[in-house]
């Protein structure tokens with residue numbers, strides 16, 4: 047058969063590659079971003095109860111209404127921001143589907159989408175498969191700060207979307223109020239849509255506040271916010287997330303969503319809705335991960351890795367330049383094979399594989415795993 051790949055440059059994601067290598071070499075896997083402990087028993091029970099109570103047929107296309115009400119309540123509580131549960135919130139199969147569907151609903155041939163690199167790896171292929179073009183703004187270790195003049199210079203009449211992600215995977219940095227205001231200023235009086243990937247909104251450290259796009263009035267009017275219950279409730283395998291946007295944008299989103307997935311696993315939605323009635327279920331996440339980050343940092347304090355403490359997400363970036371000048375992908379593979387610890391090299395998320403000699407480690411792991419991992423890291 048003769049066919050032309052629509053994504054000729056896309057291979058297997060680095061997460062799959064490193065996790066497979068970790069399994070092959072029986073290494074501690076701090077590469078892929080998922081917990082190695084179980085989530086809440088109460089939540090599992092509520093999902094089981096939903097199944098037993100008959101929530102087993104298609105959920106409404108936009109999501110179980112109790113869940114959309116709970117999400118709406120969360121935005122009122124945390125950001126004093128209103129999203130209409132019936133018109134402005136849609137439950138999705140993880141944030142990944144929300145992101146893909148948003149891009150598919152708005153990006154046409156030759157449209158330009160601004161992406162900040164290093165970038166989570168599902169953005170660019172979704173743009174490309176829809177005929178769009180990504181325009182990168184490359185950030186650098188250790189602070190990954192944004193040069194807003196550079197962003198301004200990359201905007202054109204073709205710019206249709208800007209994708210932002212704070213707290214940021216993979217760097218563990220967060221955007222300041224000034225960043226959010228600069229974004230707002232640049233997009234004001236344009237038709238640019240902002241896709242604000244906020245899957246780590248409940249994981250910010252050192253008493254900092256997460257700055258959601260919905261806190262900035264003009265930005266809110268042009269933004270889709272995407273979120274992931276997998277990240278919030280330690281169940282990445284459930285693949286349930288959602289997005290919020292003003293009604294006019296959301297109605298376009300739903301035109302694609304209804305033929306893309308239609309609706310997602312109903313009992314999980316109902317169980318999560320009931321679980322979220324207690325706001326501590328998501329408000330407690332900061333403290334949970336702050337303790338893990340602090341534990342990990344204290345355990346590796348004697349190592350030769352250089353550290354800029356993560357400000358958000360459950361990732362810690364470590365600079366290995368004092369250990370070797372090896373290319374980060376090679377060093378990550380060597381760590382897995384020889385030292386039995388797997389991490390993610392950041393160059394794979396950069397333009398031209400820019401190599402800052404840093405690796406990303408996931409600390410959403412049991413304390414026991416973090417202790418074992420740190421013992422290895424301290425000896426390298």
Ligand SMILES: Cc1ncc(COP(=O)(O)O)c(C=O)c1O
Pocket residue numbers: 079139140141142143166211215243245273274275276277282285286287
């Ligand atoms: C920045 C970012 N966005 C989106 C996702 C995808 O979330 P989900 O698993 O809900 O699809 C991830 C998962 O790692 C992520 O790190």
